[in-house]
Amino acid sequence: MRTFDLSTGDDQYVKDIRVVRWEQYALERDLPFQAMWYSVPPGSESPVDQHPELELSVVVAGTAHVLVGNEEHEVQQGAAFLLSSTEAHVVQNRSAEVPLTIFSAYWMPLAEAAGHD
Amino acid sequence: MRTFDLSTGDDQYVKDIRVVRWEQYALERDLPFQAMWYSVPPGSESPVDQHPELELSVVVAGTAHVLVGNEEHEVQQGAAFLLSSTEAHVVQNRSAEVPLTIFSAYWMPLAEAAGHD
Numbered sequence: 001m002r003t004f005d006l007s008t009g010d011d012q013y014v015k016d017i018r019v020v021r022w023e024q025y026a027l028e029r030d031l032p033f034q035a036m037w038y039s040v041p042p043g044s045e046s047p048v049d050q051h052p053e054l055e056l057s058v059v060v061a062g063t064a065h066v067l068v069g070n071e072e073h074e075v076q077q078g079a080a081f082l083l084s085s086t087e088a089h090v091v092q093n094r095s096a097e098v099p100l101t102i103f104s105a106y107w108m109p110l111a112e113a114a115g116h117d
Numbered sequence: 118m119r120t121f122d123l124s125t126g127d128d129q130y131v132k133d134i135r136v137v138r139w140e141q142y143a144l145e146r147d148l149p150f151q152a153m154w155y156s157v158p159p160g161s162e163s164p165v166d167q168h169p170e171l172e173l174s175v176v177v178a179g180t181a182h183v184l185v186g187n188e189e190h191e192v193q194q195g196a197a198f199l200l201s202s203t204e205a206h207v208v209q210n211r212s213a214e215v216p217l218t219i220f221s222a223y224w225m226p227l228a229e230a231a232g233h234d
Contacts, residue, residue: 001185001188001204001206002198002199003192003196003198004196004198004199005193005196006195007196027199029227030171030199030226030227031171031173031199032149032150032227054147054148056148058220059177060194060195061194066118071118073118073120077177078123078154078177078178078220079120079121079122079123080120080121082118082119082120082121082144082147083118087118101195103175103195103197109147110146
């Protein structure tokens with residue numbers, strides 16, 4: 001078994017957002033997706049992002065407010081949200097005190113992967 | 118964008134463990150894995166489990182103690198653990214008060230998926 005620790009992972013900053021990318025764990029032969037954690041400080045938000053990969057995000061601490069077009073969704077700790085390739089998104093942390101941390105898995109859209117049940 | 122709420126998901130119980138399986142969201146054409154949440158009450162543990170699927174688990178609330186063979190790992194909120202096909206595992210919640218909730222993604226081992234970069 002392998003464990004992965006958000007607090008000790010090699011990180012980088014995008015604006016004030018701490019990003020821990022899972023490429024460092026060299027799991028590409030085992031995982032059918034790429035992954036990262038990111039932490040949005042209180043009162044901050046992610047840059048607008050859009051990418052061809054689908055992205056499943058699980059809130060592991062705090063509460064996210066996710067803006068997609070005219071939609072706004074509140075996503076609480078433990079809950080998840082799935083973004084498609086066409087959805088530009090911003091993730092806000094509206095708390096004044098609590099960091100927001102998200103685990104995201106992302107992958108290219110599945111081809112017509114025929115043959116699967 | 119779609120959101121998935123642990124608290125309102127259809128659930129089932131395995132012993133005293135609440136399991137919310139993601140099959141109910143009908144995402145098999147979008148996700149390259151299956152998924153579930155499960156919650157282990159204070160002082161309880163999961164049954165021994167082993168399965169051909171690899172399993173990536175992210176702790177979304179509480180602290181997990183994971184037993185695999187002679188190994189024991191403490192995995193804190195936000196951190197993750199990856200189990201291979203050969204690893205029978207038990208997940209314990211040793212807290213007297215705090216529930217343990219885990220998001221797990223699982224998938225069959227990747228074939229020699231030749232052709233991928």
